[in-house]
Amino acid sequence: MAINLHIPARDAIFPVAGIRIGTAEAGIRKAGRRDLTVLLLDADTSVAGVFTRNRFRAAPVQVCEAHLAGGQNIRALVINTGNANAGTGASGLQASHDTCQALADALQLQPQQILPFSTGVILEPLPVDRLIAALPAALADVQPDHWFEAAHSIMTTDTQPKIHSQQLDLGGTTVTITGISKGAGMIRPNMATMLGYLATDAGLAPALLQALTRQIADQSFNRITVDGDTSTNDSFIIMATGASGVRIESAQDPRYAPLAQALTDAARDLAQKIVRDAEGATKFMTIQVEQATNTQEALKIAYAIAHSPLVKTAFYASDPNLGRILAAIGYAGVDDLDVSRLTLWLGDVQVATQGGRDPNYREEDGQRIMAQPEILVRVALGRGDVTDTVYTCDFSHDYVSINADYRS
Amino acid sequence: MAINLHIPARDAIFPVAGIRIGTAEAGIRKAGRRDLTVLLLDADTSVAGVFTRNRFRAAPVQVCEAHLAGGQNIRALVINTGNANAGTGASGLQASHDTCQALADALQLQPQQILPFSTGVILEPLPVDRLIAALPAALADVQPDHWFEAAHSIMTTDTQPKIHSQQLDLGGTTVTITGISKGAGMIRPNMATMLGYLATDAGLAPALLQALTRQIADQSFNRITVDGDTSTNDSFIIMATGASGVRIESAQDPRYAPLAQALTDAARDLAQKIVRDAEGATKFMTIQVEQATNTQEALKIAYAIAHSPLVKTAFYASDPNLGRILAAIGYAGVDDLDVSRLTLWLGDVQVATQGGRDPNYREEDGQRIMAQPEILVRVALGRGDVTDTVYTCDFSHDYVSINADYRS
Numbered sequence: 001m002a003i004n005l006h007i008p009a010r011d012a013i014f015p016v017a018g019i020r021i022g023t024a025e026a027g028i029r030k031a032g033r034r035d036l037t038v039l040l041l042d043a044d045t046s047v048a049g050v051f052t053r054n055r056f057r058a059a060p061v062q063v064c065e066a067h068l069a070g071g072q073n074i075r076a077l078v079i080n081t082g083n084a085n086a087g088t089g090a091s092g093l094q095a096s097h098d099t100c101q102a103l104a105d106a107l108q109l110q111p112q113q114i115l116p117f118s119t120g121v122i123l124e125p126l127p128v129d130r131l132i133a134a135l136p137a138a139l140a141d142v143q144p145d146h147w148f149e150a151a152h153s154i155m156t157t158d159t160q161p162k163i164h165s166q167q168l169d170l171g172g173t174t175v176t177i178t179g180i181s182k183g184a185g186m187i188r189p190n191m192a193t194m195l196g197y198l199a200t201d202a203g204l205a206p207a208l209l210q211a212l213t214r215q216i217a218d219q220s221f222n223r224i225t226v227d228g229d230t231s232t233n234d235s236f237i238i239m240a241t242g243a244s245g246v247r248i249e250s251a252q253d254p255r256y257a258p259l260a261q262a263l264t265d266a267a268r269d270l271a272q273k274i275v276r277d278a279e280g281a282t283k284f285m286t287i288q289v290e291q292a293t294n295t296q297e298a299l300k301i302a303y304a305i306a307h308s309p310l311v312k313t314a315f316y317a318s319d320p321n322l323g324r325i326l327a328a329i330g331y332a333g334v335d336d337l338d339v340s341r342l343t344l345w346l347g348d349v350q351v352a353t354q355g356g357r358d359p360n361y362r363e364e365d366g367q368r369i370m371a372q373p374e375i376l377v378r379v380a381l382g383r384g385d386v387t388d389t390v391y392t393c394d395f396s397h398d399y400v401s402i403n404a405d406y407r408s
Numbered sequence: 409m410a411i412n413l414h415i416p417a418r419d420a421i422f423p424v425a426g427i428r429i430g431t432a433e434a435g436i437r438k439a440g441r442r443d444l445t446v447l448l449l450d451a452d453t454s455v456a457g458v459f460t461r462n463r464f465r466a467a468p469v470q471v472c473e474a475h476l477a478g479g480q481n482i483r484a485l486v487i488n489t490g491n492a493n494a495g496t497g498a499s500g501l502q503a504s505h506d507t508c509q510a511l512a513d514a515l516q517l518q519p520q521q522i523l524p525f526s527t528g529v530i531l532e533p534l535p536v537d538r539l540i541a542a543l544p545a546a547l548a549d550v551q552p553d554h555w556f557e558a559a560h561s562i563m564t565t566d567t568q569p570k571i572h573s574q575q576l577d578l579g580g581t582t583v584t585i586t587g588i589s590k591g592a593g594m595i596r597p598n599m600a601t602m603l604g605y606l607a608t609d610a611g612l613a614p615a616l617l618q619a620l621t622r623q624i625a626d627q628s629f630n631r632i633t634v635d636g637d638t639s640t641n642d643s644f645i646i647m648a649t650g651a652s653g654v655r656i657e658s659a660q661d662p663r664y665a666p667l668a669q670a671l672t673d674a675a676r677d678l679a680q681k682i683v684r685d686a687e688g689a690t691k692f693m694t695i696q697v698e699q700a701t702n703t704q705e706a707l708k709i710a711y712a713i714a715h716s717p718l719v720k721t722a723f724y725a726s727d728p729n730l731g732r733i734l735a736a737i738g739y740a741g742v743d744d745l746d747v748s749r750l751t752l753w754l755g756d757v758q759v760a761t762q763g764g765r766d767p768n769y770r771e772e773d774g775q776r777i778m779a780q781p782e783i784l785v786r787v788a789l790g791r792g793d794v795t796d797t798v799y800t801c802d803f804s805h806d807y808v809s810i811n812a813d814y815r816s
Binding site for chain 2 (some may be wrong): 309315404
C-alpha cells in the first residue's frame with residue numbers, strides 16, 4: 001500500500017536520447033520474473049556515481065568505484081535483483097568482474113567500461129552463470145523506451161515501480177530527465193540509496209557531473225530513512241548523454257542552475273517514492289528541524305525522531321502520543337540542548353511550547369493531523385537559523401511480516 | 409510471553425532490614441490497580457542514583473538529582489506509574505515538589521529527604537491530587553516483606569514483575585540483596601533504566617556507594633536495549649541500610665569486592681529481566697563483540713546489531729538471514745573497520761570468516777541456533793583485545809501492536 005506514489009503512464013515517460021534499455025529473466029532467485037537489466041549508453045556520455053559508506057561494501061559497489069575512477073568512458077550498466085553479492089568475499093568480487101567481462105565481450109568493449117549492480121539477499125553466492133547466460137536475451141531486448149520495464153525489473157520488496165520523467169527548456173532546447181529507483185527496506189542511505197538511476201540528454205562535463213551528483217544525493221537519497229539500516233549496496237548514478245545538443249562545461253553556464261535544480265527535484269521525487277512504498281508503510285512523514293546551529297545537529301534530531309520505533313508505531317496507530325517525539329529529541333545526542341526553548345508542531349497544530357505541552361493544545365487537534373496519510377512534523381530548536389529535513393514512514397505490522405518472511 | 413524470566417516465589421524474597429514498603433491504588437491512569445509505591449528507609453541509609461541522559465529529563469528525575477545532591481539523609485522513595493510527569497514544564501516540576509512535601513509532612517521529614525519517581529505516558533499532566541490523596545493508604549500498608557507487591561505496583565507494559573533476591577556471607581555476617589525493576593519499551597538506558605531499585609542491608613559509605621552505582625549501571629542497565637529509545641525517566645537507585653551490622657567505608661575493605669560483585673550480578677539480572685519481558689519479545693539475544701580496540705567501538709557495533717529492525721525481525725522469524733548482521737556491522741560507524749579480518753558466530757556455528765560466508769557454514773546449522781529462545785551472537789573484529797556485551801530481544805508483531813495501542 002504505497003502512499004500517494006505517482007506512477008507515470010508508460011507513454012508519459014520520456015526516453016533519454018543516447019540510452020537504450022533491455023531486461024530479461026535470469027532466474028537469479030525466482031523463476032518467471034525479469035530480474036536482469038542492462039542500460040547501454042552512447043559514447044561520450046558522462047557518468048557519475050555515489051555509493052554506500054557501509055564498511056561491508058558489496059562486490060559490485062567496489063567494482064563500480066574502481067571502474068568510475070579508472071576514467072574510461074562508461075558504456076553500459078548491468079543490474080540484477082534477487083542477490084546482493086555482498087558478504088561474498090573474493091569469489092563475489094570475481095563474479096562481478098566476470099559479469100563485466102561477459103557484457104564487454106558481447107559489446108566489444110573493455111570490462112572497465114561496464115558498471116555492475118546487485119540487490120537482494122546478502123551473504124549468499126551470486127549465481128553468476130545464470131546471470132551471464134541471460135545477457136544475450138537482455139541485449140536483444142534493448143529499446144530507448146524500456147524505462148518502465150527497467151523500473152519493474154530492478155524491484156525487490158518494492159510493491160510499485162519508481163519512475164520520474166520530465167522535460168524542460170534550456171536556452172531554447174528541450175532537455176529530458178528520466179530516472180528510476182528501487183528500495184523499500186534496509187533504507188537509510190549514506191551517500192546514496194539502494195539503487196537510483198537518473199539520466200538526461202543534456203551533456204555535463206564529467207567533473208561537474210560528479211560534484212553535482214554528490215550534492216544531489218545529499219538533498220534527496222541521503223535525506224530518507226525507512227528503518228535506519230544502511231545497505232551494503234546503495235548506489236546512485238547520474239548519466240548525461242549530451243544527445244540533446246546541450247553541453248554544459250561549467251557551473252557558470254546560465255543553463256547549469258535550472259538543470260541542476262531539475263535533476264535535484266527528480267532525485268528527491270525518486271527518493272521520496274522509496275519512502276512512499278516502504279515496507280509496510282501507511283504514513284509518509286516529513287521531519288523538519290528548524291533553528292538549529294548547524295546541519296549536523298538538525299539531522300541528529302530529525303533522524304532520532306525518524307528512527308524511533310515508538311514514534312513510528314504511534315504514527316501507524318494515528319495516536320498523537322507525542323511525548324515520544326520529545327523523548328527522541330532528548331536522546332538525539334545534542335548534549336547542550338536547552339529544551340525550554342523548543343517548539344513542536346504537528347502539521348499546523350502547536351503541540352509543545354517552551355519544552356512543555358502547549359496550553360492551547362487539544363488532543364482532538366493532534367488526532368486530526370495524525371489521521372492524515374502525509375504528516376509534517378516541525379521542531380524549532382531556538383538555537384540558530386539552519387533548517388534540514390528528513391523523509392520517513394511509520395512502522396506497521398506489515399513491516400514485521402515482510403521482514404520476517406523475506407527469504408522464506 | 410517473557411523469555412526464561414525467573415520470578416522468585418513470594419516467600420523466597422528476602423526483606424532488607426531497614427526498609428519497609430507500601431502500595432496503594434491512586435487511580436493515576438486506570439482505576440482498580442495498585443499504581444503508587446512508597447519505600448521508607450531507616451535513618452543513615454546510604455542512597456545513590458544514576459539518571460537518564462535524555463535532555464528531556466522528567467520532573468521527578470530533576471527533583472531526585474537535586475535532593476541527592478543536597479546531601480540530606482534520604483528517608484523515603486515515592487513511585488507512581490501511569491504518568492511519566494515528563495514534558496510537563498514548570499507545573500510538572502511543582503507536582504513533583506508537592507508530592508515530596510505531602511509525603512514529608514506525613515512522615516515528619518523535610519521534602520529534600522524524599523525521592524520521587526514517575527513512569528508512564530509522557531506530555532500529560534500528572535494528576536497530583538489523586539497521588540497525594542492515596543499516600544495515607546500506601547503508608548498504612550508498609551511492611552518489610554512487600555517487595556513482591558512493589559514489583560507489581562511499578563509495572564506499566566511489563567507482563568511480569570522483575571525481582572532479584574539473594575543472601576551472601578560477608579566475613580561471617582549474612583547480608584541480603586533484594587531489588588526490583590520495571591520497563592519493557594522505550595528501553596535503551598543511558599546511565600540507568602526505566603526504574604531499578606536495589607537494596608542491601610550492608611552499609612556503604614555514601615561516596616563509595618555513588619561510585620559503585622555508576623559502575624554497576626554501566627555493567628547492567630547500560631548494556632540492554634529493546635528499541636533504542638532512551639526514556640525521559642530512567643532511574644537506577646541503590647540503597648544500603650547498614651542494618652546487617654556490616655559497614656564498609658572503603659574499597660580496600662576485603663568485604664567490598666564480593667559485595668560489589670553480588671550487587672553487580674543482581675543489577676545485571678534485573679536489567680536482563682527487562683529484556684526478557686520486553687514488549688512483544690520472543691527471543692533473548694546476547695550480542696558479544698570481541699577483539700575490539702576499545703569499549704566505544706565494541707558498543708557501536710553491538711548496538712548497531714541490537715537496534716537493526718532487520719536483524720530483529722529475522723530473529724523473530726527464526727530465519728538465519730545473517731547478511732543483515734554484516735550490514736549492521738558495516739554501518740555501525742567504525743570507519744576504519746577492515747571487514748576482511750572479521751569473524752561471526754551464531755551460538756557455536758561459525759557463519760562468516762574473513763568477512764565472507766564461512767566455507768563450512770550450512771544453512772541448517774544457522775537454522776538450528778535461530779530456533780532457540782536464547783541466542784548468542786559473537787563478532788570478533790581482529791583489531792584488539794577488548795570485549796563488551798549488550799543484551800537485546802527480537803522485534804515482533806506484538807511490539808507493534810503493544811505500541812500502537814499503548815494509550816488507546
